[in-house]
Amino acid sequence: MKRIAIFFIALSAFAAAPTTDIKVDQVGYLPHAPKLAMVAAQTLAKEFSVRRATNDAVALKGKFAEPVKDPDSGDLIQVADFTRLVKPGKYYLEIPGVGKSWTFSIAPDVYARAFYLSMRSYYGQRCGTAVDMGPEFPGYKHAACHLEGAYHESSGKTGPHVSAKGWHDAGDYGRYIVNSGISTGTLLWTWEMFGDRLKQVKLNIPETGDGTPDILNEIRWNLDWMLTMQDQDGGVWQKQTGEHFCGFIPPDKDTLVSFVIGTGKDPYKSSCATGDFAAVMAMAARSFRSFDAPYADKCLRAARLAWAWLEKNPNVVFRNPKGVSTGEYGDGNCADEHLWAAAELWRTTGDEAFNRYFVDHYGALRKAIGPAGPPNWGDVGALALWSYALGHGKDAQAVAAITDDSIGAARQIVDRSSHNGYRISMRPADYVWGSNGVVANYGLQLMVANALHPDAQFVNTALDNLHYLLGRNTFSLSWVTQLGENPYRHPHHRPSASTTEPWPGLLSGGPDKDRQDPAVQKIANGPPARMYVDEQASYSTNETCINWNAPLVFMLAGVLPAK
Numbered sequence: 065m066k067r068i069a070i071f072f073i074a075l076s077a078f079a080a081a082p083t084t085d086i087k088v089d090q091v092g093y094l095p096h097a098p099k100l101a102m103v104a105a106q107t108l109a110k111e112f113s114v115r116r117a118t119n120d121a122v123a124l125k126g127k128f129a130e131p132v133k134d135p136d137s138g139d140l141i142q143v144a145d146f147t148r149l150v151k152p153g154k155y156y157l158e159i160p161g162v163g164k165s166w167t168f169s170i171a172p173d174v175y176a177r178a179f180y181l182s183m184r185s186y187y188g189q190r191c192g193t194a195v196d197m198g199p200e201f202p203g204y205k206h207a208a209c210h211l212e213g214a215y216h217e218s219s220g221k222t223g224p225h226v227s228a229k230g231w232h233d234a235g236d237y238g239r240y241i242v243n244s245g246i247s248t249g250t251l252l253w254t255w256e257m258f259g260d261r262l263k264q265v266k267l268n269i270p271e272t273g274d275g276t277p278d279i280l281n282e283i284r285w286n287l288d289w290m291l292t293m294q295d296q297d298g299g300v301w302q303k304q305t306g307e308h309f310c311g312f313i314p315p316d317k318d319t320l321v322s323f324v325i326g327t328g329k330d331p332y333k334s335s336c337a338t339g340d341f342a343a344v345m346a347m348a349a350r351s352f353r354s355f356d357a358p359y360a361d362k363c364l365r366a367a368r369l370a371w372a373w374l375e376k377n378p379n380v381v382f383r384n385p386k387g388v389s390t391g392e393y394g395d396g397n398c399a400d401e402h403l404w405a406a407a408e409l410w411r412t413t414g415d416e417a418f419n420r421y422f423v424d425h426y427g428a429l430r431k432a433i434g435p436a437g438p439p440n441w442g443d444v445g446a447l448a449l450w451s452y453a454l455g456h457g458k459d460a461q462a463v464a465a466i467t468d469d470s471i472g473a474a475r476q477i478v479d480r481s482s483h484n485g486y487r488i489s490m491r492p493a494d495y496v497w498g499s500n501g502v503v504a505n506y507g508l509q510l511m512v513a514n515a516l517h518p519d520a521q522f523v524n525t526a527l528d529n530l531h532y533l534l535g536r537n538t539f540s541l542s543w544v545t546q547l548g549e550n551p552y553r554h555p556h557h558r559p560s561a562s563t564t565e566p567w568p569g570l571l572s573g574g575p576d577k578d579r580q581d582p583a584v585q586k587i588a589n590g591p592p593a594r595m596y597v598d599e600q601a602s603y604s605t606n607e608t609c610i611n612w613n614a615p616l617v618f619m620l621a622g623v624l625p626a627k
């Protein structure tokens with residue numbers, strides 16, 4: 065009898081295991097938003113039940129619509145629509161012949177934990193200090209790192225240079241102004257647009273309780289590093305990194321000198337870095353004004369000084385100098401960074417000179433807002449345009465044009481997403497290195513459009529993109545570490561190489577149709593959304609990066625309960 069009992073327990077445990085054929089947002093859904101699950105099984109399903117996780121009681125039954133082929137993933141998808149279920153709780157789907165799904169929640173604050181983890185991940189990326197994620201994540205810690213800084217010969221200076229603060233960029237330990245620019249800028253926008261609902265959120269970081277909201281405390285850690293990268297003449301160096309990447313070791317074990325790296329010839333600083341810096345410091349001056357006026361003044365002085373340098377040096381592009389092989393973030397066109405600096409400086413100061421620059425130049429960059437491709441680190445033109453419109457720019461004609469462009473693009477994105485198998489905004493061409501960042505930035509674009517012209521469809525489509533990142537994808541994988549019941553587990557992220565589970569709250573880069581590393585090249589070439597492996601070695605599909613997490617944080621903040 066005993067043996068039989070064990071057999072039955074084993075059988076029921078097997079039967080109860082969730083199937084990756086059912087794809088749900090493993091975090092969950094807002095009570096009054098659309099709720100879909102996607103099913104891609106060998107045999108077509110007819111009906112589904114949504115059951116309560118606490119007692120397995122059926123909460124809702126439904127039937128499937130006709131299946132649709134999704135060419136991006138190769139999946140034949142059936143959609144389960146359980147929008148009618150609005151009661152908060154924890155649930156799972158059960159489909160006869162297919163199995164059960166991972167559990168998910170329905171609640172007004174369903175994304176609070178996801179916001180906390182993804183924003184707090186920046187604390188885990190801190191450089192120049194000991195980091196300890198605390199009792200919630202015991203063992204996730206390291207001693208102070210990268211304390212030795214120096215001017216690289218490409219910087220135009222010699223001798224030691226401070227190496228202080230900042231966030232490690234990605235799976236490596238470099239710090240890059242261009243990528244810090246869009247990341248920190250996105251997070252400052254998150255504060256500016258959704259601050260009411262964020263100011264009480266505690267991130268459990270060393271500064272918690274100091275009277276400044278924690279999101280700003282965390283952002284300041286990177287601003288402080290960025291400020292050390294400005295030369296006396298106002299120009300800003302491209303990056304501070306070793307000459308090459310270190311091995312897969314914890315940050316405090318990396319003994320490579322952290323060099324300030326420049327262009328290798330006069331004027332040594334670069335225009336895109338300086339433009340991004342000016343924009344971000346202007347934003348910081350706005351956001352910190354009511355919490356620390358002297359700091360806001362310092363940021364604004366730095367922004368103005370950077371602007372003056374940029375006016376004199378608008379076209380200094382960066383390429384890695386000889387002997388340097390860390391990330392380049394090279395960008396051949398700095399007109400968009402220049403426009404972003406003008407827009408943010410105008411919004412902060414109201415000075416006519418910045419308004420004039422914006423009005424004279426925005427027309428050439430209007431195409432930055434479109435249905436094909438949201439902003440990215442190399443193209444911040446849309447951020448410039450949106451900031452001018454969101455800040456009620458002086459030129460009414462410009463504001464009207466930008467608003468119209470934003471609404472038109474958002475409507476096209478909504479339409480395209482409604483025809484996508486997973487209801488996401490991606491075109492096949494968007495599955496590039498860091499495609500999950502593209503998904504998140506489409507979400508950001510839709511939410512900005514909603515701020516300019518409220519439309520529930522914009523928000524719902526942003527939510528669809530969020531659902532994809534949190535598990536409603538072909539792999540049935542949550543692409544945020546330690547979030548959901550089936551998260552990815554092997555990011556290309558050096559600190560995570562020495563912990564059992566990866567550091568929490570980190571968004572994976574996601575599928576890369578161009579398969580740019582040997583690990584992902586081991587799988588057969590196929591549909592773009594399938595070109596992903598959950599392996600540490602896959603730097604082109606499974607790295608983490610501060611500029612991908614930032615629009616995720618933005619989207620999550622945008623769907624937290626309004627206060």
Ligand SMILES: [Zn+2]
Pocket residue numbers: 190191192209210232237315
């Ligand atoms: Zn470090």
